[in-house]
Amino acid sequence: MAEDQLQSFLNRCREHGLKITPQRTAIYEMLCGSRKHPTAEHIYAEIRNSYPNISFDTVNRTLKTFAEIGLTGVVEGHGGPRRYDPNLESHHHIHCVRCREIFDFQSDELDNLEIPPEIKQEYRILNKRVVLNAVCRRCRRRSHIKKQRQKKGASNEQD
Amino acid sequence: MAEDQLQSFLNRCREHGLKITPQRTAIYEMLCGSRKHPTAEHIYAEIRNSYPNISFDTVNRTLKTFAEIGLTGVVEGHGGPRRYDPNLESHHHIHCVRCREIFDFQSDELDNLEIPPEIKQEYRILNKRVVLNAVCRRCRRRSHIKKQRQKKGASNEQD
DNA sequence: CTCGGTGCAAAATGTTTGCAAGTAC
DNA sequence: GTACTTGCAAACATTTTGCACCGAG
Numbered sequence: 001m002a003e004d005q006l007q008s009f010l011n012r013c014r015e016h017g018l019k020i021t022p023q024r025t026a027i028y029e030m031l032c033g034s035r036k037h038p039t040a041e042h043i044y045a046e047i048r049n050s051y052p053n054i055s056f057d058t059v060n061r062t063l064k065t066f067a068e069i070g071l072t073g074v075v076e077g078h079g080g081p082r083r084y085d086p087n088l089e090s091h092h093h094i095h096c097v098r099c100r101e102i103f104d105f106q107s108d109e110l111d112n113l114e115i116p117p118e119i120k121q122e123y124r125i126l127n128k129r130v131v132l133n134a135v136c137r138r139c140r141r142r143s144h145i146k147k148q149r150q151k152k153g154a155s156n157e158q159d
Numbered sequence: 160m161a162e163d164q165l166q167s168f169l170n171r172c173r174e175h176g177l178k179i180t181p182q183r184t185a186i187y188e189m190l191c192g193s194r195k196h197p198t199a200e201h202i203y204a205e206i207r208n209s210y211p212n213i214s215f216d217t218v219n220r221t222l223k224t225f226a227e228i229g230l231t232g233v234v235e236g237h238g239g240p241r242r243y244d245p246n247l248e249s250h251h252h253i254h255c256v257r258c259r260e261i262f263d264f265q266s267d268e269l270d271n272l273e274i275p276p277e278i279k280q281e282y283r284i285l286n287k288r289v290v291l292n293a294v295c296r297r298c299r300r301r302s303h304i305k306k307q308r309q310k311k312g313a314s315n316e317q318d
Numbered sequence: 319c320t321c322g323g324t325g326c327a328a329a330a331t332g333t334t335t336g337c338a339a340g341t342a343c
Numbered sequence: 344g345t346a347c348t349t350g351c352a353a354a355c356a357t358t359t360t361g362c363a364c365c366g367a368g
Contacts, residue, residue, distance in 0.1 A: 021348065024348090032245045037242045080198075082222075086193070097285065113269065134285055178366085182324075200357090
């Protein structure tokens, strides 16, 4: 594992009060070495070669923890149920990371963005879309209200 | 349901030899009426109000069928397991619709694309990415080989 | 009438939770 | 020594499969 990756691993764990265990180190190393946007199952299968006694749960939970503290991203395929979109026109998506709702937006400019020619040559492109991760207005407002109430020292915190 | 939607529903079904059943009609209508990128569960819950005896399986299978014949799209969240990506630098994704692999690519131009100001105002943007649906080189080659063999009338077709 | 569709049940796959024992700090 | 982590098992959620009956064409 590259030196800087190791450092960011150690730092992030310490920042969040997570212990450095051999399992976590091995999982992080395996994750960084993979170019395949792996699932927990992938990592588990690979890691067993060098670490035969690790459990699947540890891999699964650790990856989730890594995502929560920002050590790794989660790509399109977040483990939830399949979602359909009847709108077949070109459009773009905003995923609210809080409420997980997906919002559409239109933009002629983004519809016409140019894909690099070497990509067009190697892949047969069927569809292109800009995907934003964001916090939607409602969720922004919700967290704002929450902060207000915390400042006031509200003791009847619900939800 | 809008007239043109109904027509494209009827046409697609006929093209693919699918029967027009009241369940399918109701599901398609519900799907088109939803702005929420619904799951099968969502559609099922709504549709039961007007059609109490429909089964969840019918909804689930029908939606999948609709996606297969191109009546609806499937958005990011395709029902598979969660996938991780340790690369935290800005980059873009190509999803192969055949083998489901995800490939990264870089593009300074795409990194700098402008999000419409009204969107930036309404949402707090955390991350932006271009996502392409495509067929990767390997899968293109595979289907090419398959066609070649079909032309030759190969009788020893293996998977 | 026939074949594909529906509804139900069970299996398969993936994710989350609870808890006792182990270990980093 | 303490609190967090691990490994295991069970619960839960979602998708897929098999099959008898039903209904659109």
